Amino acid sequence: MPTAIEIFKLLPKKNCGKCNFPTCLAFAMQLANSKAKLEDCPYVSEEAKSTLAASAAPPIRLVKLGVGAGVIEMGDETELYRHEKKFFHPTAYAVEIPDSLPEGELEARVRGIMGMRFERVGQVLRFDAIAISNPSKDPGRFAQAAEDVANLTELPLVLKSRDAEATKAAVARLGARRPLIYGADASNLPAMCTIAKGASCPLVVSEPTGLNQLADLVSKARSAGVEDLVLELGPKDLREQLERSTIVRKVSVKKTFRGLGYPILVDAGKGEGGVLKGMLATLKYGSLVVFEDISEAQALPLFVLRQNIFTDPQVPIQVKPGIYPVNGAGEDAPILFTTNFSLTYFTVLADIEKSKVPAWLLVVDTEGLSVMTAFSAGKLTPESVVKGLESSGAKDKSKCGQLVIPGMVSRMSGKLQEATGMKVLVGPKESSGLPKFLKGL
Amino acid sequence: MVEVPTPKERWSGKIGSVALGATPEEGGTRATKLVVGGEATMPFLYFEGGMPNRPLIAGEVIDLTTDFPEIVRRELGAAIDDPVTWAKRWVEEFHADLICLKLHSTNPEEANRSAEEAAATVKRMLEAVKVPLIVYGSGHEEKDAKVLESVSNLAPKERLLLGHAEESAYKTAAAAAMSNDHAIISFSNLDVNLSKQIIILLTDFGVKKEKIVLDPLAAALGMGLEYSYSVMERIRLSALMGDSMLQVPMICDTTSAWKAKEATEEIPGHDGLEERAVWWEATTGLAAMLSGADILIMRSPGSARIVKRAIDELGGGA
Numbered sequence: 069m070p071t072a073i074e075i076f077k078l079l080p081k082k083n084c085g086k087c088n089f090p091t092c093l094a095f096a097m098q099l100a101n102s103k104a105k106l107e108d109c110p111y112v113s114e115e116a117k118s119t120l121a122a123s124a125a126p127p128i129r130l131v132k133l134g135v136g137a138g139v140i141e142m143g144d145e146t147e148l149y150r151h152e153k154k155f156f157h158p159t160a161y162a163v164e165i166p167d168s169l170p171e172g173e174l175e176a177r178v179r180g181i182m183g184m185r186f187e188r189v190g191q192v193l194r195f196d197a198i199a200i201s202n203p204s205k206d207p208g209r210f211a212q213a214a215e216d217v218a219n220l221t222e223l224p225l226v227l228k229s230r231d232a233e234a235t236k237a238a239v240a241r242l243g244a245r246r247p248l249i250y251g252a253d254a255s256n257l258p259a260m261c262t263i264a265k266g267a268s269c270p271l272v273v274s275e276p277t278g279l280n281q282l283a284d285l286v287s288k289a290r291s292a293g294v295e296d297l298v299l300e301l302g303p304k305d306l307r308e309q310l311e312r313s314t315i316v317r318k319v320s321v322k323k324t325f326r327g328l329g330y331p332i333l334v335d336a337g338k339g340e341g342g343v344l345k346g347m348l349a350t351l352k353y354g355s356l357v358v359f360e361d362i363s364e365a366q367a368l369p370l371f372v373l374r375q376n377i378f379t380d381p382q383v384p385i386q387v388k389p390g391i392y393p394v395n396g397a398g399e400d401a402p403i404l405f406t407t408n409f410s411l412t413y414f415t416v417l418a419d420i421e422k423s424k425v426p427a428w429l430l431v432v433d434t435e436g437l438s439v440m441t442a443f444s445a446g447k448l449t450p451e452s453v454v455k456g457l458e459s460s461g462a463k464d465k466s467k468c469g470q471l472v473i474p475g476m477v478s479r480m481s482g483k484l485q486e487a488t489g490m491k492v493l494v495g496p497k498e499s500s501g502l503p504k505f506l507k508g509l
Numbered sequence: 510m511v512e513v514p515t516p517k518e519r520w521s522g523k524i525g526s527v528a529l530g531a532t533p534e535e536g537g538t539r540a541t542k543l544v545v546g547g548e549a550t551m552p553f554l555y556f557e558g559g560m561p562n563r564p565l566i567a568g569e570v571i572d573l574t575t576d577f578p579e580i581v582r583r584e585l586g587a588a589i590d591d592p593v594t595w596a597k598r599w600v601e602e603f604h605a606d607l608i609c610l611k612l613h614s615t616n617p618e619e620a621n622r623s624a625e626e627a628a629a630t631v632k633r634m635l636e637a638v639k640v641p642l643i644v645y646g647s648g649h650e651e652k653d654a655k656v657l658e659s660v661s662n663l664a665p666k667e668r669l670l671l672g673h674a675e676e677s678a679y680k681t682a683a684a685a686a687m688s689n690d691h692a693i694i695s696f697s698n699l700d701v702n703l704s705k706q707i708i709i710l711l712t713d714f715g716v717k718k719e720k721i722v723l724d725p726l727a728a729a730l731g732m733g734l735e736y737s738y739s740v741m742e743r744i745r746l747s748a749l750m751g752d753s754m755l756q757v758p759m760i761c762d763t764t765s766a767w768k769a770k771e772a773t774e775e776i777p778g779h780d781g782l783e784e785r786a787v788w789w790e791a792t793t794g795l796a797a798m799l800s801g802a803d804i805l806i807m808r809s810p811g812s813a814r815i816v817k818r819a820i821d822e823l824g825g826g827a
Contacts, residue, residue, distance in 0.1 A: 411728065
């Protein structure tokens with residue numbers, strides 16, 4: 069966004085007041101804060117309109133892949149570091165299916181990819197797209213494989229071929245799905261642009277030589293009328309991937325350079341090196357990662373890394389309040405309580421599990437605050453614990469009448485005993501003391 | 510041709526460097542001296558500034574294990590019953606840069622071995638391997654004071670890295686380090702200001718900044734990783750922007766990854782627990798390194814191998 073002074077220079081400086089602000093400068097200040105609209109000025113020039121519209125566009129274009137519920141949104145990021153605000157669109161992951169596979173194997177592979185699903189803290193973790201690659205070099209076969217995959221899955225699709233003829237054939241069969249055309253490079257740019265423009269599909273532009281050369285191709289693609297672009301930077305190793313991705317993000321969000329303001333695709337390949345590329349893309353500015361192959365055992369850590377990094381840092385990550393059985397807790401197991409700040413919860417849970425002693429863990433709603441913070445803020449009180457016990461039906465699940473209080477807040481144990489009628493035991497101050505404490509109960 | 514500007518930050522600050530281990534010429538017995546820190550950029554962005562030293566991997570050795578994850582036990586075999594054999598495997602087979610010895614046996618609530626016994630283990634280890642050592646007590650505040658003092662005195666001039674000093678009890682640990690020219694880990698709990706606070710206390714007490722390595726507490730993958738990732742990025746950014754009290758190398762203990770359920774338990778309907786577990790610690794290490802870690806304390810040799818590969822491909826210390 070331009071500053072108020074930059075905007076002011078473009079205004080007519082009549083101070084006519086028709087915009088409902090006394091002076092053009094006052095109006096410019098409101099515009100800079102997005103509190104007024106440029107259309108409110110009756111005398112604004114066309115030049116000013118186009119200049120301001122261009123600089124108000126997001127630094128990194130939002131590009132959508134696919135249609136309907138599973139559509140993937142890429143780009144539209146504004147930060148270099150997640151703590152500055154947040155990262156908006158989680159990195160999407162696609163797995164490749166070669167068009168050379170026999171039909172039966174193709175179906176098994178699609179089902180295999182879609183079957184890699186995990187549930188974790190209330191979210192479903194899975195792959196977001198499927199890519200069809202073109203090792204057969206046969207346009208007919210590529211189009212057929214793309215159609216077969218499209219019939220097996222609702223997931224967005226990526227058409228991975230450098231061959232314009234093959235791409236055209238595949239796009240003709242599933243253009244309505246708005247696949248990502250992957251794509252254009254220096255050798256085939258005009259033909260790929262024609263296909264992308266004709267079918268209104270997003271297009272990947274690849275250029276391993278360097279960012280200047282890539283920016284050239286991007287500008288050619290835009291002149292050819294394709295705006296929904298995705299960049300493939302062609303790095304030779306992790307170091308180059310990190311450097312190029314960082315430069316693209318930085319020049320876009322910090323320098324208002326618009327020539328590379330598009331989401332980044334990382335072609336990860338397979339194996340251990342592929343997973344590392346995918347993880348680096350997740351941490352550092354990748355919007356879509358295409359894996360040639362990846363195992364289920366590698367997929368889960370990757371998914372959880374994405375879940376972690378794309379958590380909104382402004383909202384404390386919370387666990388759902390309630391009562392959770394640990395180590396096969398039954399009616400005679402004690403209740404321990406803690407807060408719903410997820411860091412606290414995970415630590416306490418891991419330590420109870422370590423003890424192997426059956427216990428119930430009551431998660432009290434403290435609006436995501438940790439034990440001491442919640443206690444100081446009046447969110448962890450005898451009343452909130454009672455509320456947690458009641459709303460979770462904890463006393464029906466544990467009938468031994470023992471309630472373990474975190475050692476840090478032992479000073480409320482007296483009142484808690486009165487309020488709950490349970491026998492309150494003071495637990496250790498640090499969660500790491502729980503195994504010993506529980507074994508000694 | 511379009512000219513893409515190179516967006517270099519002009520950092521006014523730089524991370525100080527810390528030397529670990531002393532060679533015979535310096536009065537120690539280590540084959541190599543290692544240096545960490547010295548960055549003038551965010552991690553691995555060589556176009557912005559130098560990163561002269563490669564991040565290091567410290568292989569974890571515990572003098573008495575209880576509750577050790579089965580998967581790593583299988584990787585290490587009988588070595589985990591003898592700290593010296595364990596350390597040798599780390600150095601000779603798994604190419605660890607240094608060893609991190611945790612003297613858990615000294616915990617008075619458990620085996621309660623004496624400080625002298627623990628120091629003897631350190632002595633044996635110094636004879637068996639020639640890489641620099643990091644030495645931790647058991648985490649028991651009072652006992653650690655004695656343990657670190659004995660260790661410090663028994664290995665003078667070896668330039669150990671002693672763990673750790675925290676706000677509630679930093680004086681004894683700091684004194685143990687200062688008396689024999691060792692370095693010290695300053696520990697605080699996931700917070701930029703607390704990290705700074707303990708370093709101020711240590712330097713006021715007389716510890717030189719080039720003897721301090723900061724442990725901001727690395728949370729594991731799936732257990733709050735994003736918290737430590739951002740705290741570390743903020744620490745490193747503040748340091749580069751000129752906050753001198755944060756201009757020290759960082760150390761992260763990724764063995765916390767083995768507390769995660771996904772790293773130790775089968776998930777019904779999904780295969781590959783061992784591979785997943787090894788990636789769990791490796792991913793924790795990768796995120797720590799990309800947010801500024803200079804030393805990773807690692808448990809699984811398989812995880813360490815993956816992280817080493819990542820360091821190589823990132824041009825570590827180029």
